[in-house]
Amino acid sequence: MVTSPEEMQNEANKKFCVVVGNTVTGICTTSNAPADAKCTATDPGKVTVTSVPSDHLTILGTLSTTNIIMANWSKAMWQSVVNRAIRMLAWGPLGSHFFSAFATVN
Numbered sequence: 001m002v003t004s005p006e007e008m009q010n011e012a013n014k015k016f017c018v019v020v021g022n023t024v025t026g027i028c029t030t031s032n033a034p035a036d037a038k039c040t041a042t043d044p045g046k047v048t049v050t051s052v053p054s055d056h057l058t059i060l061g062t063l064s065t066t067n068i069i070m071a072n073w074s075k076a077m078w079q080s081v082v083n084r085a086i087r088m089l090a091w092g093p094l095g096s097h098f099f100s101a102f103a104t105v106n
Helices: 005-012 075-091
Strands: 013-020 023-031 047-050
Touching: none
Parallel strands: none
Antiparallel strands: 013 023, 023 047
């Protein structure tokens, strides 16, 4: 099996999640560590732990509809739906997986 330089680089710089309880608290990258290091390497410079990148802390989205009745809803009606979704994120079955949630209607 031929290994390209890119594959060797990817193998040398594996990323793992640092989990405390049920929360991902950081990202661990192994650099030039053995393939099975998995963030347990004790050699200085082989393991780097960084915070979770901000682009992975936010979920953004757009909702659009072609339903003629819903398309004509007022901003207040849409805000009511959005508020209900926020409550479900906070208190529903996935509530423990969200630190906070907010949404706006433009």
